[in-house]
Amino acid sequence: MKSNLVDNLxxxxxxxxxxxxxxxxxxxxxxxxxxxxRWLKFVKYLPDFGVQPIVFIPENPTYPIVDENxxxxxxxxxIILKHKIFEPYQLASFxxxxxxxxxxxxxxPNQKKQSFLDKAFLWIRGNLFIPDARVFWVKxxxxxxxxxxxxxxxxxxxTSGPPHSLHLIGxxxxxxxxxKWFADFRDPWTxxxxxxxxxxxNYAAKKHKSLExxxxxxxxxxxxxxxxxxxxxxxxxxxxxxxxxxxxxxENVAKQTLDTKFTLAHIGSFLSERNPKxxxxxxxxxxxxxxxxxxxxxIKLIGAVSQEVLETISQxxxxxxxxxxxxxxxxxxxxxxxxxxxxxxxxxxxxxTKSIIPGKLFEYMVSGRPIVAIGPKGSDFAEIIxxxxxxxxxxxxxxxxxxxxxxxxxxxxxxxxxxxxxxxxQQYSRxxxxxxxxxxxxxxx
Numbered sequence: 001m002k003s004n005l006v007d008n009l010x011x012x013x014x015x016x017x018x019x020x021x022x023x024x025x026x027x028x029x030x031x032x033x034x035x036x037x038r039w040l041k042f043v044k045y046l047p048d049f050g051v052q053p054i055v056f057i058p059e060n061p062t063y064p065i066v067d068e069n070x071x072x073x074x075x076x077x078x079i080i081l082k083h084k085i086f087e088p089y090q091l092a093s094f095x096x097x098x099x100x101x102x103x104x105x106x107x108x109p110n111q112k113k114q115s116f117l118d119k120a121f122l123w124i125r126g127n128l129f130i131p132d133a134r135v136f137w138v139k140x141x142x143x144x145x146x147x148x149x150x151x152x153x154x155x156x157x158x159t160s161g162p163p164h165s166l167h168l169i170g171x172x173x174x175x176x177x178x179x180k181w182f183a184d185f186r187d188p189w190t191x192x193x194x195x196x197x198x199x200x201x202n203y204a205a206k207k208h209k210s211l212e213x214x215x216x217x218x219x220x221x222x223x224x225x226x227x228x229x230x231x232x233x234x235x236x237x238x239x240x241x242x243x244x245x246x247x248x249x250x251e252n253v254a255k256q257t258l259d260t261k262f263t264l265a266h267i268g269s270f271l272s273e274r275n276p277k278x279x280x281x282x283x284x285x286x287x288x289x290x291x292x293x294x295x296x297x298x299i300k301l302i303g304a305v306s307q308e309v310l311e312t313i314s315q316x317x318x319x320x321x322x323x324x325x326x327x328x329x330x331x332x333x334x335x336x337x338x339x340x341x342x343x344x345x346x347x348x349x350x351x352x353t354k355s356i357i358p359g360k361l362f363e364y365m366v367s368g369r370p371i372v373a374i375g376p377k378g379s380d381f382a383e384i385i386x387x388x389x390x391x392x393x394x395x396x397x398x399x400x401x402x403x404x405x406x407x408x409x410x411x412x413x414x415x416x417x418x419x420x421x422x423x424x425x426q427q428y429s430r431x432x433x434x435x436x437x438x439x440x441x442x443x444x445x
Contacts, residue, residue, distance in 0.1 A: 019051045019442065020152065022145070024169055025160040026134060028057040029074055032067030032330065034268065034359040038186055039160055040073060041249050045434035047077040051441070054078070054154070056145060058085035058137060065304075069329045083144045086136040088129060126198025130207045131189070134165040142172045149177060156180045156441060158223075164189050167215040174218055182441065183219035186246075188229050191352045212236070221440065226380040228355030242440055245384075247428040248362040251331070256339035261298035262413050263323075264372070265340035267333050268360050270301060272308040273348040276374050278399040280316040286403060286410075293410065297321045302328055302336055337367040341413050342406075345385075347375035349396045357381045362428050365390045370409060370420040372402070390422045 023043065027035035043053040053075070059082040074080075129135055148154075157179050159170035167183050174181045189212045190205075200208070216222060216237040223242050224230050230241045264283075287294045299313070300323045313322055328336070337343060343364045347353050357380050364371050365384075371391025373381065382393035394402045412418035426432060 019156065020054060020154045021046065021051050021441065022054045022056060022149065022154050022157040023160065024056045024141070024145075024157060024166050026058060026061065026163050026166060027063070027160075028055065029070035030066050030068045031061070031063040032065035032070065032327070035162075035186065036067075036070060037330075037359055038184075038246055040070065041247070041430040042434050042437060043078050044073070044075050044249075045431050046438065047075065048431070049435060049438040051438055052077075052079070054081060054152075056081045056083070056141070058083065058134075060084055060087070062087040065327060067329050069331055081145075081148065083137075083141055085134065085140075088133045088136070122199045126200045127204045130204055131168075131211055132163040132165050134163040135168070138165055138168045138172070141169045142176070145169070145173060146176055149173070149179070154179075156182070158182045158184055160184045160186060161189075162187055162192075164211070164215070167219075168211065171215055171218050181219045182221050182223055183215055184223040185229060185233075186225060188232065188352075188355060189215075191232060191355070223437075223440070226355045226357045228380050232355065244433055244436055244440070245357060245428060246359040246362055247430045247433045248366045248425070249430040251334045251363075254335075256335055258339050259298070259300075259341055261341070262293075262296040262410055263298045263300045263340045264342045264344055265300040265302065265336055266344040266346065267302045267337060268358065269303050270305040270309050270346070271348070272306040273350070274346045275306075275309050275312050276346050276396070277312065278394075278396060278402060279344075279346075279372075279374065280312060280318060282399050282403040282406060283318060283321075284316050286406060290407065290410070294321070296410070296413070298323055300336070300340060301325065302333060334363060334367075337363055337369065340369055341418060342409055343367065343369050343371045343391070345371055345373040345375075345381070345391075347373075347379060347381070349376050351376065354379050357384065361385070365422055365425055365428065368419055368422075370418065372405065372409075374402070388422050388424055390420050 023039055025039050027033070029036060029040065039055070043055060046053045055078055057080065125133060149157075157170060157173060159166045159181070161167050161184070170181050170183060173179055190208050213236060216233055217239060219239060221240045221242060222233055222237070223244055224233065225243065225245050227243055230243055233241055283297065283299075287297065299318060299321050302325045304327060305324060310324070313319060345358060345361060345364060347356055347358070354376050361371075361381055361384065365388055371385055373385055373391055373393045374396065375382065375393065377395040379393070385391050385393050392405050394405075409418055
């Protein structure tokens with residue numbers, strides 16, 4: 001029997017019935033990774049609220065991560081539009097396929113260890129392709145969509161970035177057709193962590209700022225995923241800014257048996273700048289201080305891991321405890337979340353990353369497993385973890401506190417009672433968030 005809350009969610013907000021929503025996004029199945037999840041899930045639930053989703057995607061994209069299983073999650077009620085894209089990464093891959101794949105997925109080598117080729121790729125990426133390497137898709141997409149929008153009487157569009165080139169498609173369509181335009185920022189633009197690593201010239205840096213200003217002051221409404229990003233953007237624009245976080249969905253994953261080892265699992269890209277030396281130091285100390293800790297410990301890494309992180313693990317003599325599984329499908333990742341003993345969530349120690357709320361956080365929160373989160377003091381995701389009672393947050397100065405919590409979790413593991421006891425998660429369900437989105441879309445209809 002459905003709860004009243006779910007029943008209410010299925011009633012389309014006033015004005016939603018019959019709304020055609022054009023969604024312009026780069027990441028779509030078979031793309032893997034976190035970038036695809038947000039709009040894949042919105043599209044899944046939009047028809048429940050009377051909205052017809054129309055998704056515009058590239059016909060021949062270069063995705064750094066592919067997950068064919070996600071194709072089966074695409075709603076059968078969505079209309080898919082495709083148009084060819086010229087991808088510079090396809091040409092760059094002839095020089096170095098591995099480096100191109102890493103840079104396109106946001107994995108940038110430590111500045112002190114960058115080769116000449118690394119530096120060249122970063123300079124080209126940052127200075128010749130502004131705002132990003134998908135900028136060549138803007139003009140042909142505008143030409144294609146202008147006709148489609150007129151023929152199909154569409155008056156509301158959403159652009160999702162990064163890549164932020166897609167917001168330039170929205171900008172031109174807004175100028176040509178005076179549509180209702182929502183610019184959705186899954187991540188910030190000029191304050192995102194890797195932006196400073198792109199070796200930008202003064203001209204390129206100013207160009208990024210100029211384009212960011214134009215988008216933020218031309219869209220009818222800005223959608224962001226964190227309060228910190230909202231505050232940052234409020235210094236640039238007076239346009240309405242709404243926070244709609246990422247969330248969790250009901251996943252069809254069989255009940256998992258917990259790992260027999262005391263597994264600390266990190267799921268997702270493990271970038272060089274996220275390298276948590278306080279964690280490695282704490283684990284080494286626990287190995288020496290706590291009898292039998294080393295016989296139970298397993299560090300489980302799932303997803304792309306930077307060479308710097310692997311080298312640091314080796315330097316701390318933690319390789320005997322390392323299980324580096326590489327990239328797995330989204331469904332496999334969900335299974336690992338539910339059977340690992342502890343889940344690691346690590347963000348770069350920088351002012352620029354306080355606004356980042358990793359999408360996997362919400363999947364972590366409904367896994368039933370405790371989260372050990374490390375990030376800069378004042379991070380937006382720290383408050384979410386605390387208020388939902390799903391784990392413990394540490395800043396990079398709190399090694400002793402981290403060790404104490406890990407030891408407490410280890411003792412609970414030995415006693416067979418390690419789990420999280422989450423509260424207040426319903427607000428982060430994908431269906432609840434889609435209702436909030438539809439209310440925003442139709443607020444002025």
